Amino acid sequence: MFDWLTENIEVVQLIASVTTTVVWIVYLNIFLQGFIQQRRSSLLINRGGGEDLDSRCLVSNMGAQPIYLLDVLAATEGKTAPTLASVVDRKELRDGQNERPSEVTGQGPINCGNYVDIGSFRDVVERAEFHGLKEVENDSKRLKLIVVAATNQAKHIVAASREFDIEGDGDAVAVRPRSVEARQIRARRKRKRLTKLLEEIQRKRSGEAVESAEIDRL
Incomplete structure (x- = not known):
C-alpha cells in the first residue's frame, strides 16, 4: 500500500x-x-383582534434590517381591470388636532421585529372607497393589500402582498385571509411594475385610484 x-x-x-x-x-x-x-426583507400583513371589519390590519417587519414603510395599497376588481389606491394615510383622523405624523399616517420606520397598526379593516375599506375603489363591503369581495417599503441596503423597493375575502353583509361581515402568510414580491420585474403603479398613484390628484391589469401580475 x-x-x-x-x-x-x-x-x-x-x-x-x-x-x-x-x-x-x-x-x-x-x-x-x-x-x-438573513439580509432578505420579510414583510407580514396580518389580521389581529378579531375576524370582522373592526379587526386590526398589522404590518410587521420580520427582516434583519429596519425598513421605512412607504405605502400600503389596496386593490379590488374594477370595471375593466383591478383598481388600486393608497390606504396608508389615516384620513379619518385628520381633524387638525393630531400633531404627530404617526397619528395621521402609517408611513415611517419599522425596526426589526416591530409592527405598525394601519387601522381597522373597516378603516382600510373606507379609505379605499374614498379614493374611488368600488364598494368592497357587499356579498363576497376580494381585497388585496400590498405593502411597499424601502431599506438602507436595497436599491429598489421591497414589497409583499396578501389577499383577503370580505364576506357577508350588514353586521355579519367577516375578513378572511386567503393564505397563511403574505407573499414576498422579490422578482425584479414585479418590483419595477409596482414602482410604476406607485408613481402613477402619487401623481394623481388627492390619491385617486388607478386601474391597471398589472396589479394581478404582482
Missing part, C-alpha cells in the same frame, strides 16, 4: 486538493445562502 502511494503520490495529492476544494465550495455556498437569507 505504501509503495502504491509512493508511486502515485501526484495523483493522491491531486485527489486530496480537489476534495478539499469541493468541501470549501460547499461550506462557502452554505454560508452565502445563510447570509442572503
Whole structure:
C-alpha cells in the first residue's frame, strides 16, 4: 500500500486538493445562502383582534434590517381591470388636532421585529372607497393589500402582498385571509411594475385610484 502511494503520490495529492476544494465550495455556498437569507426583507400583513371589519390590519417587519414603510395599497376588481389606491394615510383622523405624523399616517420606520397598526379593516375599506375603489363591503369581495417599503441596503423597493375575502353583509361581515402568510414580491420585474403603479398613484390628484391589469401580475 505504501509503495502504491509512493508511486502515485501526484495523483493522491491531486485527489486530496480537489476534495478539499469541493468541501470549501460547499461550506462557502452554505454560508452565502445563510447570509442572503438573513439580509432578505420579510414583510407580514396580518389580521389581529378579531375576524370582522373592526379587526386590526398589522404590518410587521420580520427582516434583519429596519425598513421605512412607504405605502400600503389596496386593490379590488374594477370595471375593466383591478383598481388600486393608497390606504396608508389615516384620513379619518385628520381633524387638525393630531400633531404627530404617526397619528395621521402609517408611513415611517419599522425596526426589526416591530409592527405598525394601519387601522381597522373597516378603516382600510373606507379609505379605499374614498379614493374611488368600488364598494368592497357587499356579498363576497376580494381585497388585496400590498405593502411597499424601502431599506438602507436595497436599491429598489421591497414589497409583499396578501389577499383577503370580505364576506357577508350588514353586521355579519367577516375578513378572511386567503393564505397563511403574505407573499414576498422579490422578482425584479414585479418590483419595477409596482414602482410604476406607485408613481402613477402619487401623481394623481388627492390619491385617486388607478386601474391597471398589472396589479394581478404582482
